Amino acid sequence: TFDAQINNTNDSIDAFFLLYAASLVFFMQAGFAMLCAGCVRINNVQNTLLKNMLDACGASLGFYTVGYAFAFGGSFDDEYGKSFIGSENFFLMGVENDSFWLFQFAFCATSATIVAGTLAERCQMTAYLAYSIMLSAFVYPVVVRSIWSKSGFLSAVAADPLWGVGMVDFAGSTVVHITGGMTALIATMILGPRTGRFYDLRGKPLAEPKEMPGKCMCVPSFVLKCTFILWFGWYGFNSGSIISLSLQDNYLVLSHTAVNTTLSAAAGCIAALFLSTIISERFTGEISFNLQYAMNGCLSGLVSVTASCSVVTSWAAIIIGFLGGMLYIGVSKLLVKRRIDDAVDAVPVHLASGIWGSIAAGLFATPKWMEQVYDNPEAGLFYGGGHLLACQSVGVLFILATWAVEARFEPTGTVLKSEREGRI
Amino acid sequence: TFDAQINNTNDSIDAFFLLYAASLVFFMQAGFAMLCAGCVRINNVQNTLLKNMLDACGASLGFYTVGYAFAFGGSFDDEYGKSFIGSENFFLMGVENDSFWLFQFAFCATSATIVAGTLAERCQMTAYLAYSIMLSAFVYPVVVRSIWSKSGFLSAVAADPLWGVGMVDFAGSTVVHITGGMTALIATMILGPRTGRFYDLRGKPLAEPKEMPGKCMCVPSFVLKCTFILWFGWYGFNSGSIISLSLQDNYLVLSHTAVNTTLSAAAGCIAALFLSTIISERFTGEISFNLQYAMNGCLSGLVSVTASCSVVTSWAAIIIGFLGGMLYIGVSKLLVKRRIDDAVDAVPVHLASGIWGSIAAGLFATPKWMEQVYDNPEAGLFYGGGHLLACQSVGVLFILATWAVEARFEPTGTVLKSEREGRI
Amino acid sequence: TFDAQINNTNDSIDAFFLLYAASLVFFMQAGFAMLCAGCVRINNVQNTLLKNMLDACGASLGFYTVGYAFAFGGSFDDEYGKSFIGSENFFLMGVENDSFWLFQFAFCATSATIVAGTLAERCQMTAYLAYSIMLSAFVYPVVVRSIWSKSGFLSAVAADPLWGVGMVDFAGSTVVHITGGMTALIATMILGPRTGRFYDLRGKPLAEPKEMPGKCMCVPSFVLKCTFILWFGWYGFNSGSIISLSLQDNYLVLSHTAVNTTLSAAAGCIAALFLSTIISERFTGEISFNLQYAMNGCLSGLVSVTASCSVVTSWAAIIIGFLGGMLYIGVSKLLVKRRIDDAVDAVPVHLASGIWGSIAAGLFATPKWMEQVYDNPEAGLFYGGGHLLACQSVGVLFILATWAVEARFEPTGTVLKSEREGRI
Incomplete structure (x- = not known):
């Protein structure tokens, strides 16, 4: 019959589309791995890369066994009610169409791998593996359930969303990037900086932090390549x-999202490039352009627009990306000043831009796109809505608080620290 | 209702398809960037890469603000008539479905980035930025309007096309590659060769041009990677x-186009490899195979078939690619003889093959495929049609003439030249 | 009418889907090329890469002219009966929809390029070209016809399949990987090891085989990148x-296949990593993790699940990948012991895992998925079926025997050997 045929056709499109998107997101693993490899010193390349590899594999097995169940278990059933953690669909049991799992797994792996670069050169393999499994099997799923599943107390797709609207985190500025970035921040603070980066061997602070550039030749081309791979992956x-x-x-929505993603990336790149040029001109008197800042500004633009890409206008996407790029420069310099050693600038790129992006959705979301995407005409502050901004703020605080608590209780901190003695 | 449902399904497929294609074309940026990085000396890698990055970002913002309006503004309205430049849809205002913009932006960025490699090591960042914005916001859109929009005087999809057929430039041998390649040629002639390439420090011509290979280790693998990335992107x-x-x-048409693209790439690679081997054997007496020629031959085959890939038979695609590969070798050697310094051979690959490809469409287009693709049974010269060949020739001359004029009037030439003093 | 419209829509999806899949598979060429480049010594990089390039081009032309005809010629006609080699559709004549060719070409190119790495540093260009054309135009198509075409005596889609079920080789553990891996094994045995690898210059066996790592800097990042590219391509x-x-x-089936692919890759990686760590701990007393083994284990997991990915459950995919990863370690060490020099471990990855994967389909295939994919409820041994396992074993033996015979008769062996004198 007609209905059966068109439904099958539409299901085919949807499954194919999720495969396309998931494969692009998965490919971002290559980008993140190269980014790390380009930023660490040559004798640590192999170790860093192995961590990236284990992130992908660990996320896959962790999300299959329990992660998906914790995140979405039972939540497609409208009667299920709200909960912080799911208890059905372990091992994908009872799941008929796997394509949603595939897409969500790719996100989970991304969230896990954000951390690998920050910890470059400082973390034992077994400690890292413990972290990786914990993040992808427990922490990340709990966050996902709260924000993306129908059973989440913050979810915008719940039957009865918080304050009538819930939190809008379309593609994960909060879920993926704040979670990953916050983990990176806490871990690097526990582990302390690389030997010789901010302190001399006797522990005396250096007057100037020591640059520790990657020792591979051709590093800039590595890293630019990564940026394009990540931008490419962001379309998925x-x-x-x-x-x-x-x-x-x-x-x-599809096309609009892709266009906003493009514009925000470009705006972030240009903002970071010019702000860094202006700053360095004021300090050194010379005009110079820094590729590293341009590329990370581009990534910051991408992260910033991730929460809101489907619900804001294109000019708003440009503003969001532009401010994201400038914020990146500021936070990056702040971290160095506070002697927090982030080898790949993952904290400013993912955490700072993630927070800004989540808030920005509460400012710029338009009624028209909210209606199309979330069936809900509540809009951002600039369009007269205040509930959405409140939800966004609660969401951000929720993740930050969750992490602060988990960082205290979970044993990884201790493990990380004890293992630190073992090498550099 | 049935019609509404199937229309929505078809619109979904089309938007998804354009996203897929645009993301692949965008990914070619990574290929072009690596190609450049592999061909310049190590101290200039960072500068060259930053140009590639700015091409992508500049094209995105330039094409959003004015470029798209100049290229396609108002042209979907049948009443609009012909014009050289559009004056509607600035900032995508009034455009409901953005997917076409996304695809066209990716093309625009490609056209801009072709030039980055040629100018390697010779152009100031600010001058380059001025060029990049001008190309993507003004020059390229004017060319696009003439050939691809319904309002173009050369367009094959206009209501009343030139000589009953208009110009067939399916995926842009003319629009993208001649435009990019011609810009590269003019810019490199204005800037002159890299110091020490053809002349010694006192300006005396060298007996033999000095090879200036990229200094990165592993360069061949970089560059081969790029070739595969570009070939991959060409499917989009x-x-x-x-x-x-x-x-x-x-x-x-989709499958036929992809098959022709594949065959022409292969034929171009093999033609260039063997012609270069035969030539070097005649001069040196030794048989040796040159990877660089094989890869650029492959790209030449791809450029050559770009105009006609949907309207020629597969054996014709092989011939077009084969001749494109041989032409590449000839033009590459001619440039060296004329002491024109093209660091990545972009002129022979994009300009020469672009011209050949545009003409080839006027020779090999078959009535059957013309009917399917352009609703017009006019065919190429070898199938008894002459109008198409005439249109193709007019199109090529139009672009070359446009550029010759713009090169005189626009201030970039002066800027480029004046900045040349600043550094090597 | 309704039927015509929905058929056209479905045909569009299918053609687009095959283009997506083919482009991903084609992109694997970049992964294989980099994998080779990362494993050979610097002075041989250019030669090795040129072989990869020629594989892609040779496969394209060889499969267009005769390969496709040999493999699928006439077989879509139900009246055609069974045969070992086709004799219609040369040059794609009479083929209306080219998308199937595109997809099959990409597979053919993959099969050819598996061999390039193994022979690194030992094979003349002309000999390699002869091999490449022979494989993609003759050997590979004959194998494909037997197993995948409706006319194949082993085919699971034939009207009257062997023992009521035929051989299940969904994506080519047998067809692509055993064929490629077996070729690699025979060629490396004919050519002998790289000079200095196992024997000193006078031919005396070394006490310990000499490691010959790639000399490029940054090699691990190259190779990890490849692994992710290949994993990404495997989704296609x-x-x-x-x-x-x-x-x-x-x-x-689409989603299920992609999920199984993911899980098996992860399981293979982890199995190989831990088995190699345990082994090295027993011999050296120290715990160390080897990136190379992890990555090749991942590829082994992918190869292992390729035959059965659509017809087994997800937990079975994990078991298949896990055992594949362990088998890889064993066979890799066995080859070194037998002084067979495989520069990129292609034999353990493709041949050993290919054989295991083909057999595994005969063990784990479930009635439910067999019904959906092959319209046939015959299942694997663990679900009470024996016919399928018998077919799988016949298929594997058939390929091994074919190759043993062809290796004797075809002139490549002699050519390879005679050319060996020419260079290291």
Whole structure:
């Protein structure tokens, strides 16, 4: 019959679309791995890369066994109610269509791998493996359930969302990037800086932090390549988050999301490049352009727009990306000043831009796009809505608080620290 | 209702398809950047890469603000008539479905980035930025309007095309590659060769041009990687140009285009490899195979078939690629003889093959495929049509003339030249 | 009409899907090329890469002219009967929809390029070219016809399959990987090890084999990148093998296949990493983790699940990948012991895992998925079926025997050997 045929056709499109998006997001693993490899010293390249590899594998097995169950278990059933953790669908049991798992796994792996670069050269393999499994199997799923599943207390797709709207985190500025970035921040603070970066061998602070550039030749080309790979992958990351492409008029959301992603990336790159040039001109009197800042500014633009890419106008996406790029420069310099050693600038890129992006959705979301994407005409502050901004703030604070608590209780801190003695 | 449902399904496929194609074309940025990085000396890698980055970002913002309006503004309205430049849809205002913009932006960025490699090591950042914005916001859109929009005087999709057929430039041998390649040629002639390439420090011509290979280790693997990335991206570039995949039988065009692209790439590679081997054997008496020629021959084959990939038979695609590969070798050697310094051979690959490809469409287009793709049974010279060849020739001359004029009037030439003093 | 419209829509999806899958599989060429480049010594990088390039080009032309005809010629006609080699559709004549060719070409190129790495540093260019054309135009197509075409005596889609079920080789553990891996094994045995690898210059066996690592700096990042590229490509490789995505409920197969691919890759990686760590701990007393083994274990997991990814449960995919990863370590060490020099471990990864994967399909295939994918409820041994396991064993033996015979008769052996004198 007609209905059965068109449903099968639409299901085919949706499954294919999620495969496309998931494969692009998965490919970002290559980008993150190269980014790390380009930023660490040559004798540590192999170790850092192995961590990236284990992130992908650990996330896959961790998310299959328990992670998915914790995140989405039972939540497609409308009667299920709200909960912080799921207890069905372990090992994908009872799940008929696996394509959603595939897409969510790719996100989980991304969240885990954000941390690998920050910890470069400082963490034992077994400690890292313990971290990786804990993050992808427990922490990340709990965050996902709260914000993305129908059972989440913050979810915008719940039957009865918080303050009538819930939190809008379309593709994960909060879920993926704040979670990953916050983990990176806490871990690097526990582990302390690389030997010789901020302190001399006797522990006396250096007057100037020592640059520790990657020792590979050709590093800039490595790292630029990564930036393009990540930007490319972001088309899957952001656009894919529509999930059900074939629903009425969702194809308009698809294109709009991709366009906003593009514009925000460009604006972030240009903002960071020019701000860093202006700053360095004021200090040194010479005009010079820094590729590293341009590239990380681009990534910051991408992270910033991730929460709101489907619900804001294109000019707003440019503003969000532009401010994200400038924020990146500021936070990056702040970290160095506070002697926090982040080898790949993952904290400013993912954590700072993630927070800004989550808040920005509460400012710029338009009623028209909110209606199309979330069936809910509540809008951002600049369009007269205040509930959304409140939800966004609660969401951000929730993640930060969760992490602060988990960082205290979970044994990883101790493990990380004890293992630190073992090498450099 | 049935019609509404199937229309939504078809729109979903088309938007998804354009996202797929645009993301692949965008990924070519990584290929072009690596190609450049592999060919310049190590101290200039960072500068060259930053240019690539700015190309992508500049094209995105330039094409959003004014470029798209100049190229396609108002042209979807049949009443609009012909014009050289559009004056609607600035900032995407009034555009409901953004997916076409996304795809066109990716093309625009490609056209801009072709030039980065040629100018390696010779152009100031600010001058380059001025060039990049001018190309993507003004020059390229004017060319696009003439050939691809319904309002273009050369367009094959206009209501009343030139000589009953208009110019067939399916995926942009003319629009993208001649425009990019011609810019590269003019810029390198204005800037002159790298110091020490053809002349000694006192300006005396060298007996033999000095090879200036990239100093990165592992360069060949970099560059081969790029070739595969570009070939991969070309599946989006050429196949994506169908735009409306869901129209009746367009899926046949899709596959045919992809197959022709593959065969032409292979033929170009093999032609260039063997011609260069034969030439070097005649001069040195030794048989040796040159990877660089093979890879650029492959790219030449891809550029050559870009104009005609949807309207020629597969054996014709092989011939077009084969001749493109041989032409590349000839033009590359000619440039060296004329002491024109093209660090990445972008002129022979993009300009020479672009011209050949545009003409080839006027020779090999078959009535059957012209009917399917352009609703017009006019064919190439070898199938008894002459109008198409005439249109193709006019198109090529138009671009070359446009550029010759713009090169005189626009201030970039002066800027480029004056900045040249500043550094090597 | 309704039927015509929905058929066109479904055809569009299928053609687009095959283009997506083919482009991902094609992109694996970049992964294989980099893998080779990372493993050979610097002065041989250019030669090795040129072989990779020629594999892609040779496969394209060889498969267009005769390969496709030999493999699938006439076999879509139900009246055609069984045969070992086709004799229609040369030069794609009479083929209306080219998308199937595109996908099959990408597989053919993969099969050819598996060999390039193994022979690193030992084979003349002309000999290699002869090999490459022979493999992609003759050997590979004959294998494909037997197993994948409707005319194949082993085919699971034939009207009257062997023992009522035929051989299940969903995405080519047998067809692609055993064929490629067996070629690699025979060629490396004919050519002998690299000079100095196992024997000193006078031919005396060394006490310990000499490690010959790639001399590029940054090699680990190269090679990890490749692993991710290949894993990424595998989503096209395995999922794409559904071919007709739009058939009733095939989208469920799509997602299931992609999930199984992911899990098996992860399991293979972890198995190989830990087994190698345990072994090295027993011999040296120190715990160390080896990136190379992790990555090749991952590839072994992917190869192992390729035959059965659509017809086994997810937990079975994990077991298959896990055992594949362990088998890889064993066979890799065995080859070194037998003084067989495989520069990139292609034999353990492709041949050993290919054989294991083909057998595993005969053990783990479930009636439910067999019904959906092959319209045939025959299942693997663990579900009470024996016919399938018998077919799988016949298939593996058939390929091994074919190659043993061809290795004797075809002139490549002699050519390879005679050319060996020419250079190291």
